[in-house]
Amino acid sequence: MxxxxxxxxxxxxxxxxxxxxxxxxxxxxxxxxxxxxxxxxxxxxxxxxxxxxxxxxxxxxxxxxxxxxxxxxxxxxxxxxxxxxxxxxxxxxxxxxxxxxxxxxxxxxxxxxxxxxxxxxxxxxxxxxxxxxxxxxxxxxxxxxxxxPLMPAFHAAVLGADSACQVVLNLGGIANITVLGADRVLGLDTGPANGLMDAWCQRHTGQRFDAGGAFAASGKHDDVLLSAMLADPYFSQPAPKSTGREYFHLAWLERFGVAALAPADVQATLLALTAQSVADAVHRHAPNSTRVLVCGGGVHNEVLMQALTAALPARRVQSVATIGLDPDxxxxxxxxxxxxxxxxxxxxxxxxxxxxxxxxxxxxxxxxxxxxx
CATH class of the missing domain: 3.30.420.40 (ATPase, nucleotide binding domain)
Structure with a gap:
């Protein structure tokens, strides 16, 4: 050794x-x-x-x-x-x-x-x-x-500055981004990621997580519900900011009247919420970024990765595995x-x-x- x-x-x-x-x-x-x-x-x-x-x-x-x-x-x-x-x-x-x-x-x-x-x-x-x-x-x-978040300091030390600006996205229970530019490092929690999706999936399928995003893919996201969730003040709050499961949990979700929707449609909307809130944060805090490197458990959710790619069309959305890091x-x-x-x-x-x-x-x-x- x-x-x-x-x-x-x-x-x-x-x-x-x-x-x-x-x-x-x-x-x-x-x-x-x-x-x-x-x-x-x-x-x-x-x-x-x-x-x-x-x-x-x-x-x-x-x-x-x-x-x-x-x-x-x-x-x-x-x-x-x-x-x-x-x-x-x-x-x-x-x-x-x-x-x-x-x-x-x-x-x-x-x-x-x-x-x-x-x-x-x-x-x-x-x-x-x-x-x-x-x-x-x-x-x-x-x-x-x-x-x-504390990981931006580590990301900056390992990946260094990028003259073109790149983003490191961690998809854990909560999503957070690190913005690595030539003259600055920024970071913030963008909102929920796997935490809400996992909890809803377990309640309605008995599975601890939505493997590959299959449950979400079986439904269709609801635009009215998505807009209502995105209107939560956290998403427009300026950085520095951070959050956790004590805020974004099932009781928070249930305030939006989801009982009237098919469970798969709610799952699809939660996935869309993650993708859109991440994309909004990237557009706001890293408008000139060219690449988004993804780590955390959400990197294995193919449907979520596709949604992120669609929401960030001008950027390469890739796992950190492409630069030799283990995303998990x-x-x-x-x-x-x-x-x-x-x-x-x-x-x-x-x-x-x-x-x-x-x-x-x-x-x-x-x-x-x-x-x-």
Missing amino acids: PDRDALFIGLMSGTSVDGIDAALCRFEGSQVQTLAAHNHAWPERLREQLLAVAQGERQLDLDRYGQLDVAVGQQFAAATLALLKRAGAAAAEVTAIGSHGQTIRHRPYGDTPFTLQIGDASVIAERTGIDTVADFRRADVAAGGQGA HVEAAGFAWLAMRRLRGLPGNLPAVTGAAGPRLLGVCYAAPRPVR
């Missing part, structure tokens, strides 16, 4: 709660190489609890909060151990883990803004024997920022990068993206157990 100082593990579970993405990464200068990757399935009962909490459907007492925090940490540790086994690597070869945790609330607005990710990092460090960096978002929020593990690699930045005393946020008062060190370090002398 390569030199220890170059190896980091990134752990990420997004708002879709569709699994824990783990990536073993090697960093050399601005280059990142993903040596091994693993998607770790959530136990179904725990996944259901996390989804309910994130959507505001269940209030937590302190005991249950503590139990969930530890249970999530245990699963992140298990994902790490499975990744090491797959890679044939030892814990001692890894400098540190960067663990995003699981977001259960993201409220960056108001008099007392906050963001909350659970997944006890002490448990991760104890069970893996690897120093763990976690809690990446709250320092940015404390500095007046959104705490999200870009975010995990990004949190490995953020852990590396934290240990080297380097800021991890971009104030122009999040709105923070300035660059900040992101993450809190949790030491793995060491022999007592």
Whole structure:
């Protein structure tokens, strides 16, 4: 294996709660190489609890909060151990883990803004024997920022500036874009992506996600519903901005009277909502862009990719696989990068993206157990 100082593990579970993405990464200068990757399935009962909490459907007492925090940490540790086994690597070869945790609330607005990710990092460090960096978002929020999105800094470091301007689009539970131009880096959450589509699909088909977009393709999008959803104030809100599943969830959707429509038509309209809100954000924030590089689970939804291509006719819409990156593990690699930045005393946020008062060190370090002398 390569030199220890170059190896980091990134752990990420997004708002879709569709699994824990783990990536073993090697960093050399601005280059990142993903040596091994693993998607770790959530136990179904725990996944259901996390989804309910994130959507505001269940209030937590302190005991249950503590139990969930530890249970999530245990699963992140298990994902790490499975990744090491797959890679044939030892814990001692890894400098540190960067663990995003699981977001259960993201409220960056108001008099007392906050963001909350659970997944006890002490448990991760104890069970893996690897120093763990976690809690990446709250320092940015404390500095007046959104705490999200954080990946634009990673995209800029790995992909660099583009004189022609290009966009990196992440299609997770929420969609977000990074705009990489010759003299600027911008980023924002554009609105819902897989989160709403997955939830509606599971309710009406029993499947956790719409494989390939087949359910959406079986229906026809409703223009009246689409216009009503796009009128939500979030879409016209200026950047910096970020959102999450606690805002865009099924209760939000049901306010638009969807019960009168065929379920497949609603699914088709949700897909159209994602494509159109992304396209609107690209047109607004990157009018001269020539390429959109897509990562995240939505890259596998062929119908969604076709809709994006149609909504962005002057741009090449391509998976990041075309430039040698694994679309399923870009975010995990990004949190490995953020852990590396934290240990080297380097800021991890971009104030122009999040709105923070300035660059900040992101993450809190949790030491793995060491022999007592």
